[in-house]
Amino acid sequence: MDMRNSAMDSPPSRTRRRLLGRLAAGSFAASQAATAADLLKPLEIAPSSRVPGAPVLDHPYGVPSPYEADVVRRSARAWPVPGAASSMTPLADLHGTITPNGLTYERHHGGVPDIHPDRHRLAIHGFVRTPKLFTMDDLLRLPSESRIHFLECSGNTGSEWNGPSGLPVQLTHGLLSCCEWTGVRLSTLLDEVGGLAKPIDAANGWLLAEGADAAVMTRSLPLERILERALVVYAQNGERLRPENGYPLRLIVPGFEGNTNVKWLRRLKVVDAPLQTREETSKYTSLLANGTARQFAFEMDAKSVITRPSPGHRLTAHGYYPITGLAWSGRGTIRKVEVSTDGGANWRLARLDGVIHDRALTRFRADWQWDGGAAAILSRATDSSGYVQPTRAELVAARGLNSQYHYNAIQQWRVETSGEVRNA
C-alpha cells in the first residue's frame, strides 16, 4: 500500500470517497436480512475457510489491514516552511478513546530529530539544589506511573473561527489524540535534584522546558500549576514514544496546550519568571479584540465534537443511527455531554462510556431516529469545574477574531435530506 499517495491525495475528497464506499456501496452495503429459512440451512463455508491463511511472524511488529490503508494522518494544508508541519488524527474513522500510536497527531517546528537513546541526556538545573544530568537509564530507575491523558494543539479547530469551514472532522478537530503515557513525575525529578533552591518555591517558580529538535522548542511553565500532574515520559500506549511524538523523552502537562508538552526534552531549568521565548510571544499568544494579548492561556477549555456521523459519512436509510463523539477538558473530568439534533433548540443527555478519566478523552453516545429530513447535530460538553462549552457567538464575543488559538465552540454538522453530512 502506498501511504505517500494516500496522504498526498486531496484529503477531504478522499475521505468522502472512502466513506461513501463504506457506507453506501451498492450491492454489498445495503442492509440484508436473510429469511429464517435460509439461515436455518447449514451456512455455506466461508471462502476464507477454504484456503490457508497468512503467517504472522512476517509481521513481528503488526500493521493495519490493507483495507484500512486510507485511515492515516493528514494535513489540512500545505506548509510553506520546510520542517514545520502538522498531521491530524482521523477521528471520523476511530472508535473509543485511545488513539493508536501510528495515528497520534503531531506538530513539529523543525522536523523530527534522530536521537540515539543511549546518547540522550536530560539536564535539570537553574534554581535547584543539586543540578543533574539524567541518562535514559537513570530515568528508568526512578519511580514511574502511567496515566491516560488527551493532547490537543492550541491551534486545533482554528479553521472554524470565521464560521463553518466545510472541512471534515479530521481536518477541523484532528490535532487531538489520547494515549496512556508512562514516565516520572516532575515532582520526583525535582526531589532527585535536591528540591528547589531559594528564593524559588513552587508558588513563584517557573520551569523552562527545551527540546533537542532543530527548532529548539522552548516554553515557560508555572511550577505551581503543573507540579503535581506533569510527567516526563518515555512511553506511550505501552511502548517507547514514537519519533514524531518526542522519542526518547517528552514532557506531558495534562490539560495544557499541546506545544507545552515539549518533545525531545533535553532540559528543564527552574527560573524565577517566564522567559518570553519565541513560542510564547510571536506564537501561542492570542491577540484580543481590544488589542491586548492573552498570554500563557495554558489550559484547553472543555470541548466536544461528534465524530460519527460527521462530514464524509452519509446516512443511507431513514431510521436509527447512533450519534457518537468525544469530549474533553484541560481542567478536569467531563461531567456531562448534551446532544441536539435540531440545531440547538432541544438538548438531551448523552451516555458516557465506562470510567471517566481526568483530562482524557471521554466517548459519548446518543440514540437518534433520523426521519429523513434536514437536521443539524451538535454536542455540548460540561466539565467538572462547571464550565460549559460555548457557542461560536459567545466565544467570538469574548475573544474576538484576531487569534487562531483555543477555539472550543460547539460544532454543528448539517445532515441533508440526501443523507450527506456537511460542515456548513
Place this chain on the structure above:
Amino acid sequence: MDMRNSAMDSPPSRTRRRLLGRLAAGSFAASQAATAADLLKPLEIAPSSRVPGAPVLDHPYGVPSPYEADVVRRSARAWPVPGAASSMTPLADLHGTITPNGLTYERHHGGVPDIHPDRHRLAIHGFVRTPKLFTMDDLLRLPSESRIHFLECSGNTGSEWNGPSGLPVQLTHGLLSCCEWTGVRLSTLLDEVGGLAKPIDAANGWLLAEGADAAVMTRSLPLERILERALVVYAQNGERLRPENGYPLRLIVPGFEGNTNVKWLRRLKVVDAPLQTREETSKYTSLLANGTARQFAFEMDAKSVITRPSPGHRLTAHGYYPITGLAWSGRGTIRKVEVSTDGGANWRLARLDGVIHDRALTRFRADWQWDGGAAAILSRATDSSGYVQPTRAELVAARGLNSQYHYNAIQQWRVETSGEVRNA
C-alpha cells in the same frame, strides 16, 4: 530495519543482548552526574538541533523508532504445523497497561484469513426469534461501547508447570495483552434478532461462535455467564481490528480464555447444549491427576508477574530499583498485589496505578533497595472475589501435571550477585 531477522534470531539471547546493551553499555549507560558548575554554564547545543529533522508525512501511519526495532512479538518455539502458531507480547519492554496493536499477542490455528469487510457477514441464528445476517455497516449502525480488557491465552505460562523454564517474561507470560475494544454488546445483538426462542432462555442456552478462518475455529459458550459482558467488536485501541486479531470482527468475552474470543467471527448460533467442538475436547480441556477432565474452565484466574526487572534485565549498581509488573483476573478487578524480594518470606503491598478497570491489566509498582546480594523477587495478586494467586506447589496439588493450560502460579525471578536476573 529487518523485522524478519530480528524475529528469527534466538529470542532469549537477543532479548538479553539488547537489554544488556541498554542497561550496561559502558561509556554511555553509567549514571552520570555532572557538577553544578558545568550545568550552570550554558548547555551545549544538541547535535540534533544543528540539522533539520525528518518530515512526518512520509509516515502518515507512524512506525516505531528504529532504535526500538527489536521490541517485537516473538514465538517461544517452532510450530510443527503450517498455519498454526502464536506470537508473544514483549512484556519486559512495555510500560503501563495498554498493549499497542502492533505488539498485541496472537494465536492462530489456520493462518490469518484475508477478509474484505464489505463482503463479511455475521449470522445470528439457532434458537432466536428472527435469525439475521449482519453486514459490517449494519453493525456500525447499532449502539456500541468501548471497554478496556485483557486477553490471555489459556496456554500462557504453560512453560512453568514443571518448574522454572529459564525463559524471559515475553516467552513465559507474553500470550497476554490489553486493549480498548469497541463493538456491540451481545445482548444488543440478541435483541436485534428478536430475543431467544423457546425453550431456550439465558439460564440454559449456549452460544456457538464460529470463525471464518481456515481452522473454522468454534467454541461453545454458556449464555448466562457472558450475556451482559460479551462484545462483538470491530475496533481495538481506536482503530479497526488488526488482521491477526480478527479483522473485521471478533468476539470479546472479558475474562474468558483467549481462544473463546473467536476471531474473524462469522456466526453466532444459540444452541441448547455445548457442541463439543474440537477446541473443547481435544484442545483447551485439562486432564487432571485423577484422570477426569476439567472442561469449559473459561475464566482466567487471578495472576501477576514482575516485568521489570525480569530475565534479560541486569542490575548495574547497588541501590534503588523500582519493581513493576502486571496483575489481572478473569473474575473481576485486582484488589491488591503483594511483592516479595526474599523468595516469599516477607511480603509488602505494591502501589496500583490509577483507575482499576474490570478484567483489565493493572500495573503495580514497588520500591526496592538492592543491597547487591542474591535475591528472589515475586508478586502475588488478589482479586475482587478474594481469590489469591497460588504458589506452584498449590496449583500442582490441585491440578496435577497433565495439562498445559491455566497456569497462574506465583512467578519468581532470581537476582544474582552479578545483577543478572534469571528465571531459575
